[in-house]
Amino acid sequence: MSQKVHPYIPNMVPEVQAQMLKVIGAKSIMELYSGIPEELQLKEDLKLPPALTEYELRRHIEGILNKNTSAKEYLNFLGAGCWQHFIPAVCDEINQRSEFLTAYAGEPYEDHGRFQALYEYQSLLAELVDMDVVNVPTFDWGQAAATSIRMAARITGRKKVLLAKTVASERMKIIINYGTPELEFEFVQFDTKSGAMDLADLQEKLTEDVAALYFENPSYLGFIEAQGTEISTLLKANETLMVVGVDPISLGVLAPPSHYGADIVCGDLQPLGMHMNFSGGQAGFIASHNDLKVVNEYPSRLFGIVPTVKEGEYGFGDVAYERTSFAQRENGKESVGTQTALWGITAGVYLALLGPNGMQEVGQTIMQNSQYAAQELNQIAGVTGSRLHSSFFKEFIVDFNQTGYSVEQINQELLKKEIFGGKDLSLEFPEFGQSALFCVTEVHTKEDIDQLVQAIKDILAK
């Protein structure tokens, strides 16, 4: 290997190495490692598979990837935190541009475009949630929710947090790990018929040490929580902050949480232009009003628009950088580092392409398609198309309890028919028995939905 010059390592050329060593005044490269004690230096080569040329590499990896069956080949009705949506080609074009793909922490002067694109992302998302402040994206929804909750705790100086019991278990685990040991969590019960929050239970648990209530709307289980205003009234009376997680693709048709009293709104950007990528497309956002007390508690970067020394130019930069752990280490507001900025830019492209009408259209189509799917599934004997009687967005619980089959069995059979069935909820929500969370979006055609319904009919007719 060391005899060849690898295409990724230009200075493997022996003559060049000799020239450089001469400048340094060293006899060999290994001499440069003299600061590492002998006993810590590896004596043998690493045991790794042999190097591949580009052609071999491509064949090797494509060979492995071919063992996958993608949602492009099979019909997919899985959601539950990662969703299949239509991705405009321009989104892909922009996020694979070399400049954006390989940029990192450049300054406003060489990376003006990156700053502007992220500022625009913040501004576009702000319109969607109808709030004045949006951050440069965080890791994912779970982390955004965890941080929103920690922000609320710092703002109120309180340590107790209420979580709706219907919060996604993936996110719940992130939130609890992120809040432990500082915060104490308690769960608010829900009505198993509608999914709606149990307001009596909320009121009982709403003691004066409660910093925030966190719930999701549309909920993880798909239903729309209609009591936003009532919840807000209860919270305000207790000076507890309302933190709401939201699927942003619903906001062309659903009221943004700011309209029913939310103080902090968070969610995942993946529906806005990101492929599923086996969950590599997730990115979190946090939004709030332009309240100094709240803005000061963001740990993440916030890009602002500023004048330059020359009239007629916009520049951009970090607002209140001294909040961050970059500047303050352990005294900063939580921690920040590499997050998911490229997905923020991509979400901006998505919102710019769809505009106000597109966001309304996509929301409406999702509602129509998912309602149709639930309605058709409901026609199947023994199947309840939507277990909850509330209205829902994109996702809904399909109840198989009366079929005599478990969700696992049904999903196995669906797989044979080239369909990925809904997420099995029997472990996460045992109160629903053998039920599954199905996701139907704008990508599903009537034929797709009819095919699912027919497949389930066939399975149950066996």
Add this chain to the structure above:
Amino acid sequence: MKRIQRTKKTRDFHQAKWNEPIIFELHQPGEKGVELPPVNDKIALAVGDGTSAIPVAMQRRSKPNLPEIGQARVLRHYLRLSQETLGSDFNVEIGQGTCTMKYIPRINELLVRDPKMMELHPLQNEDTVQGMLEIFYKLDLCMREISGMDYFSFQPSSGTQALFAMASIVRKYHEQKDEGDQRDEIITTIFSHPSQAATAAVKGYKIITLHPDENGFPDIEKLKAVVSERTAGFVVANPEDTGIFNPKIKEFTDIVHQAGGLCFYDQANANGLLGITRAKEAGFDMCFFNLHKTFAAPHMCGGPATGALGVTAALKEFLPAPIVDYKEGKYSLQHDLEHSIGKVRSFHGVAQTVLRAYAWIRALGAGGLKEVAKTAVLNNNYMYHKVLAIRGAGAPYVKGHRLEQVRYSWEQLTKETGVTTEDIQLRMTDFGLHYWTSHHPYIVKQPFTLEPTESYSKEDLDEYINALEQISNEAYENPEIVKSAPHTSTIHKIDEQDYLDNPEKWCITWRTYLKKTEAYDLVN
């Protein structure tokens, strides 16, 4: 036509300047950027408009105030912004020290865009994602060999999140031993990344920061003075941001272990160590690698990325679940980890970076990885010698060789000319080069950190050095040209303090800008 003589040492560069409006200014009512999949007529007939089902209180009453723009204009707008961005593909990105900017192999970008990768749902039946799980598992095996650790999780989606996961494991580990309350301190060093201190603080720990001795080495006597029965863990980068390797690292980890603490290793700067030395032999219980640094996944304007988290067998059960297992010819997800910290990120993490890192390792093999390390160190020491020869530049602490990077100082130049490292940063822009002024706190005065990695040729290194040299000469001869930079950027110097740190003036979104400027216009 005369042949151009390339005698000038710096590049005659001008950054793209499109004077591109803010996207809201492109709004033209009636235009649209994309056609969406339509709803089927029969579905509409069966369910109506769909939205009437939304409870009235939850209906959006007015459309979001987004701009309406045709597709070509949206594309043009973002392409112009991309041109106004100097990604690492376009410049000799040596100036972003501590971040290991390296060549992003294009074959990897092509592979991650395979629909067999992009269109996978994380909850698909395991039988349908055997290829993806195989890649996770095979990268795990490579990482084990590179670090000496026993198991890896690829769930954390950055170095910061991996550090947070490690701090979470430390807490859970001591809680399991009923020492959770007693062990409330984490020790780190000042030249380790700020996230080490910050993430441990998020996990509720008191942070003890060690400062170096006069040679820049973490001070072992100071460590001995602070370890106690309250020590939960020790987190450190080695080499630190100075490029100095702590030769007593094994003694450090032994001291912490004797006190009952865990040792976790920030290997964000592992580029000079591949195949040379490992976390295991240095006595660490955990380590992480930034796949977007050492393993050549792109930085993507600041993510998504991956912090590959490795632990010894004793800590396997504490990892965030699930991890990938392989038995009897089948890959599976192992969810049941007895002491798991839970999750730090949803599902499995950023699968694309996992694939990229695996592809990069396979393109190099063991010999290639070692050549990466050796060449990165050669490049760095070459630069070190050349930079120290520039008037006004220095590098504090131990003389001799450094590993993959050096934290330099312009302290002398600033004293003699008044030109600061921030001024130099802006002037470097004029040559099409990125330069960063390094981490707070500025222990090293007027700092800059250069990390040349293995990706750059000697000519590339010379280009960067020449630019620094020219700026030094300017600082001594005509400092105004440096202080008034940038001259060939997209924009001129921004008004930082007055707008970015002033709540009355800052505008984090366009709507806030409109509100504030309209209010200003009304008053005036």
